[in-house]
Amino acid sequence: MIPFWASETSPLDSEATSRPPFLHISSRFVLYCSTVNTVASSSSMRGQTISFQTNRLFSVADAYLPFSPNINTRWRMLLTELSSEDIAVALDLLEKDWEVDPLLKDFMLRKIEKVSDHTVTVGSVTYHMPYLEDEKKYILWTCLWPDCHNCCDRQGRLPLTSDDLIKVGGKLEYKDVSEFIERETITATWQEPSPGGGTVTLTTINLKRKDGETEKDDGTHVSCRFLDKDGGCTLHPDRPGVCQMYPFSAWLENDGGRARVHAAYQFTGDCPGFYMSADAGEMRTEHENYSEMIYDYAMKSSRTTREGYSASSMH
Numbered sequence: 001m002i003p004f005w006a007s008e009t010s011p012l013d014s015e016a017t018s019r020p021p022f023l024h025i026s027s028r029f030v031l032y033c034s035t036v037n038t039v040a041s042s043s044s045m046r047g048q049t050i051s052f053q054t055n056r057l058f059s060v061a062d063a064y065l066p067f068s069p070n071i072n073t074r075w076r077m078l079l080t081e082l083s084s085e086d087i088a089v090a091l092d093l094l095e096k097d098w099e100v101d102p103l104l105k106d107f108m109l110r111k112i113e114k115v116s117d118h119t120v121t122v123g124s125v126t127y128h129m130p131y132l133e134d135e136k137k138y139i140l141w142t143c144l145w146p147d148c149h150n151c152c153d154r155q156g157r158l159p160l161t162s163d164d165l166i167k168v169g170g171k172l173e174y175k176d177v178s179e180f181i182e183r184e185t186i187t188a189t190w191q192e193p194s195p196g197g198g199t200v201t202l203t204t205i206n207l208k209r210k211d212g213e214t215e216k217d218d219g220t221h222v223s224c225r226f227l228d229k230d231g232g233c234t235l236h237p238d239r240p241g242v243c244q245m246y247p248f249s250a251w252l253e254n255d256g257g258r259a260r261v262h263a264a265y266q267f268t269g270d271c272p273g274f275y276m277s278a279d280a281g282e283m284r285t286e287h288e289n290y291s292e293m294i295y296d297y298a299m300k301s302s303r304t305t306r307e308g309y310s311a312s313s314m315h
Helices: 021-040 071-077 085-096 104-108 163-173 175-182 280-306
Strands: 115-122 125-132 137-141 185-193 198-206 248-255 258-265 274-277 310-314
Touching: 104 125, 104 274, 115 280, 125 280, 137 280, 163 175, 163 274, 163 280, 175 185, 175 274, 248 280, 258 280, 280 310
Parallel strands: 125 258
Antiparallel strands: 115 125, 125 137, 137 274, 185 198, 198 310, 248 258
16 A cells, blocks of 8 residues: 555645645655654664664665764764674674684674774765774775675665665656555664664665565565575666665764765674775775765765655654
């Protein structure tokens, strides 16, 4: 059944026939969010989100927050969005197929305390990398696809930006955005810890990861229906932006009235691509390859909130 905020006609919009269809969706979504957020503060987040977070993989909290007040602790927060027990379970599954460095495992399980934040700016994005002080090593990352596609197999939700609604809908050959939303997405509300120590309640339009997915599946592990037998994405190159920038989480900082984009890893225990090195420069290629993508996604995510296709509130 199509959500009331995406329907073609609604008692909430007496001028529905004279306004662009996409604006109809936006105005009804805003009212929907204001309704669900009145009760969401008592609920708890299931799984980890792609923040911006979303899935046990993707946290979308920051992606939909205009500005994040404490950038130096954001990567630390990514370790608190899942319980140690959840991360331990994920690491146990990972070790069945991959070798995991014991130090990395201890870090993800929060057993290493002497860790500092190292930053490097590439293009318009400032990357944050954990530095293990006793070991004098940085935690770095490289993608191991096609040998690994855990980011497609173990995620809790796929939030869509307003650009994604058009792009993915077009890829699936929908001519009308309302029809795409009705058939291929669900709306979910969940909570995440905020950078300031409080709670953020988020509501987003999310791509269904399986046929028949409902809001009850939100925050649980579901293997993506668009993953083919060879580990490729059948939506590529039009897959959601949140998928493209994994394993990074991104957020915006208000720097004297200007938006600065920051990015940090998501540590969920699912990705075998993390490793340690004394030379942070080993990740230069990855930083360069992802910089434009992350910046673009951060801007689109912020615009999605301004346009009324997602909502967030801090408590």
